[in-house]
Amino acid sequence: MSKPKIAFYWAGSCGGCEVAVVDLGEKIYDVVDAFDIVFWPVAIDTKYDDIRNLEDGEIEVCFFNGCIRNEENEEIARLLRQKSKVMIAFGSCSHLGGIPGLGNLSSRDETLDYVYRKTPVSGNEGGTMPCTTCVKDGNTIDLPALRTEVSALNDVVDVDYYIPGCPPPLPVIEGAVAALMNGELPRKGAVLSTEKTVCDECDKEKRKKMVGKARRIYDDDVDPSRCLLEQGIPCMGPATRGGCEAACPSANMPCTGCMGPPPASQEQGSRMVTAITSLIGVENEREATAEEVAEALASLRDPVGFFYMYSLPTSFLKRRYNDE
Amino acid sequence: MTEESFEPKIVGFLCNWCSYAGADLAGTSRTKYKPNVRVIRVMCSGRVDPLFVLKAFEKGADGVLIAGCHPGDCHYMSGNYKTRRRMELMRRMLEQFGINPERLRLEWVSAAEGARFAHVVNDMTEKIRELGPSPINGGATDE
Numbered sequence: 228m229s230k231p232k233i234a235f236y237w238a239g240s241c242g243g244c245e246v247a248v249v250d251l252g253e254k255i256y257d258v259v260d261a262f263d264i265v266f267w268p269v270a271i272d273t274k275y276d277d278i279r280n281l282e283d284g285e286i287e288v289c290f291f292n293g294c295i296r297n298e299e300n301e302e303i304a305r306l307l308r309q310k311s312k313v314m315i316a317f318g319s320c321s322h323l324g325g326i327p328g329l330g331n332l333s334s335r336d337e338t339l340d341y342v343y344r345k346t347p348v349s350g351n352e353g354g355t356m357p358c359t360t361c362v363k364d365g366n367t368i369d370l371p372a373l374r375t376e377v378s379a380l381n382d383v384v385d386v387d388y389y390i391p392g393c394p395p396p397l398p399v400i401e402g403a404v405a406a407l408m409n410g411e412l413p414r415k416g417a418v419l420s421t422e423k424t425v426c427d428e429c430d431k432e433k434r435k436k437m438v439g440k441a442r443r444i445y446d447d448d449v450d451p452s453r454c455l456l457e458q459g460i461p462c463m464g465p466a467t468r469g470g471c472e473a474a475c476p477s478a479n480m481p482c483t484g485c486m487g488p489p490p491a492s493q494e495q496g497s498r499m500v501t502a503i504t505s506l507i508g509v510e511n512e513r514e515a516t517a518e519e520v521a522e523a524l525a526s527l528r529d530p531v532g533f534f535y536m537y538s539l540p541t542s543f544l545k546r547r548y549n550d551e
Numbered sequence: 552m553t554e555e556s557f558e559p560k561i562v563g564f565l566c567n568w569c570s571y572a573g574a575d576l577a578g579t580s581r582t583k584y585k586p587n588v589r590v591i592r593v594m595c596s597g598r599v600d601p602l603f604v605l606k607a608f609e610k611g612a613d614g615v616l617i618a619g620c621h622p623g624d625c626h627y628m629s630g631n632y633k634t635r636r637r638m639e640l641m642r643r644m645l646e647q648f649g650i651n652p653e654r655l656r657l658e659w660v661s662a663a664e665g666a667r668f669a670h671v672v673n674d675m676t677e678k679i680r681e682l683g684p685s686p687i688n689g690g691a692t693d694e
Contacts, residue, residue, distance in 0.1 A: 332647070496644065497601035504636035512632045513623065521639050530640060531647040543605040547649040548686040 231287035233258075234266035234278070235317075236307055238300035239327050239377070240293030244318040245269045247394035248290070254401065261408055262287065266307075275303065278310055286311040288407060290390075294320040294327045294540070295378040299371035308384040313412075315403070315419075319393040319485045321380040322418070324540030326393070328377045329532060331539050331546035335375045379541045389418040393485035393537060396471045420470030424489045425482045429464055429473035433457060437509035440526040444481060451479045456506060459526075461533055466498040485537050494542045496534035503527065559679035562607040563588040563616040563672075566596045568626040569661045570618035576665030584669035585676040588616060595619070596657075597630025601641050604655060608687050614654045614679040618671070621659040631659070651682055 237245060249255070265286060266273045278286075289311035295301050308314050319325040330338055343351055361368045380386050390403050403419040406412050413419075421428075431454045438459040442449075449455070455462045455476060463484035464476060475482050484495055492498045508515075508523035515523075527533075535542050565571040571592045577584060593599060596619025607615045617638060619631040634657065642652040656675055660668045 493602060494605070497605055500601040500637055500640050500644070504633065504640055508636050508639075509632075512629075512636075517635065517639070520635055524636065524639050524643070527640070529647075530644050534644075543602075543609045544648050544650075544687065547647075549649055550651045550654075550682070550686045 230261065230263040232265045232281075232285060233262040234286050234289045234307060234311065235264070235269070236266065236289065236291050236293075236303060237269060238291065238293030238304065238321065238380075239296030240318065240320050240325070242269065243394040244292035244320075247318070247392075247397070247400060250397055251400060251404075254404070257408070258404060275306070278306055281310045283309055284312050288313045288315060290315050290317040291321050291380055292317040294325050295374065295380065295383050296327055296330070297371040297373050301374065301378075301383050302371075304380060304384050313387045313407075314380075314384065315388045315390060316380040316386045317390045318395055319391065319487065319537040321386075322389045322391050322541075323487050323538040324377055324379045325537050328379070328538070328540040329536065330377050332531070333547065335373055339373065376546055377540050382540070387415050388412065389416075389487075391418055391420050391468060391486040392471060396474065398472070399470045418468065418487070418490075420468055420486060422490050423469040425464040425467045425469045425471065425473050425476070425486070428469040428471070429454075429476045429482075431455065431476060437506055439508070439510040440523055441503075441507050441528075442526075444479075449479070455479075455481050456503070459507065461503060461527060463495065463499060463534070463536075465502040466492065466495045466534070483536050484534070487538055495538050496531070496542055499534040500530075557680060557684060559587050559613040559676055559684075560611065561588045561614040561616055561672075561675060561679060562612045563590045563618065564593050564596065564599045564603065565590055565660075566598075566619040566626075566630075567592055567594045569620035569624065570596070570658075570668065572662035573618070573660040573664045573668040576662065577668045578665075580665050582665055582669045584672045587676040587679075588672050595625065595627050595630035596634040597625070597627065597632075599634060599637075601637055604638075604641055608650070608654070608685060611685065611688055613682075613685045614656065614675060616656050616658065616671070616675055618658045618660045618668070621661055624661065650686065653678055653682065654685065 266278055289307045316322045343356055359370050359372045399420050432452055433454045436457045441461055442459040444460055449458055460481050462481035464482045467482055467484045468486040468489045470486055488495045508520050565574055596617055599617050604615050619634055625631040638657045642655055645652045645655055658671045
């Protein structure tokens with residue numbers, strides 16, 4: 228009897244998720260023993276046609292990482308969905324839109340213009356811009372077009388499970404792979420990680436102390452044994468699902484929110500507004516004027532970019548608007 | 552939608568102790584004011600989760616009004632201070648999202664200020680009318 232088939236794919240991503248799979252180390256042999264890898268562009272030589280030639284649902288599980296940034300990403304997502312029984316969004320980009328999702332704060336034209344014309348290192352004197360069709364020596368080459376906005380995987384296809392993280396932490400991947408191999412997967416649509424927040428897993432001391440202003444991690448006097456947020460350092464811990472064992476705060480870096488919103492919360496930004504405003508700007512608030520409150524909160528730089536670093540395309544507002 | 556036919560849809564979160572009573576006073580005093588605010592009574596302006604604001608905009612509101620007790624008068628001591636901090640941050644975030652921050656308004660209306668409530672509603676309705684329909688989700692639907 229042939230082994231069940233699995234596939235890995237990367238769409239709009241950096242490749243970190245692929246490294247996370249390789250990080251399984253020797254455990255990957257267990258996966259290879261149990262499954263037949265039919266498609267993994269980063270590691271084995273397979274073509275899109277190999278997938279097109281499969282029967283519908285012939286792939287047992289597809290691990291899909293990366294956001295949907297261009298038409299090719301979308302096309303392959305639909306193809307793999309059709310050919311797979313279980314579709315798993317692997318990593319922040321496919322789960323929530325990921326860091327590329329911040330591209331939704333600019334229009335497609337602004338992005339292309341900046342990248343190809345305005346960066347100090349563009350070196351594009353002729354002003355060449357990417358196009359979707361190119362004719363060279365009588366041959367026509369088609370390239371996928373950039374979509375107007377970045378989407379998470381479940382915006383274009385039905386997704387069965389999510390493995391969160393940027394990249395997903397090893398214990399989370401191992402847990403998911405074990406559940407898969409033992410046939411113990413939970414209800415459809417589940418995020419395969421803990422129900423707790425990063426704060427629950429973080430062992431820094433919390434004193435429920437307020438601060439006047441936000442600070443940056445490189446400011447001096449940061450006490451590594453105490454909660455970073457309570458020292459005025461923006462940390463996404465309260466608005467982020469755990470499973471990473473608070474990896475970043477343990478290394479004295481604030482959490483940036485890659486595991487996405489915790490189960491009780493629908494999106495990270497609004498939850499973080501509540502969390503951070505219960506700490507920052509509280510000092511002497513009774514005497515403060517509205518302007519002074521605004522000034523204290525202005526110490527918090529780029530709230531949208533920070534609160535939605537990984538989840539903008541799946542947040543309530545999703546992108547930038549043009550409100551004249 | 553033409554400018555004349557555009558009626559702003561505003562979701563108003565009013566605190567039970569001051570602003571809702573203020574709106575009630577405006578009503579019992581027979582004060583005329585614009586019918587554009589859909590009122591939701593909350594126990595305290597501090598009960599307004601930033602998520603409610605985003606959800607209102609996502610569902611097609613052209614503006615969101617939050618009204619609570621004046622600073623120092625909160626029935627629960629500090630709820631309105633919380634709201635002040637949250638909504639200040641929310642306004643900055645709306646700006647980053649390219650949404651005019653005037654669409655989110657925080658006002659203090661006491662139980663005795665029926666006339667002020669009417670003024671706030673009229674003023675906000677006219678401001679939003681000038682701004683036009685919300686750009687989110689193609690503006691308000693007629694539900």
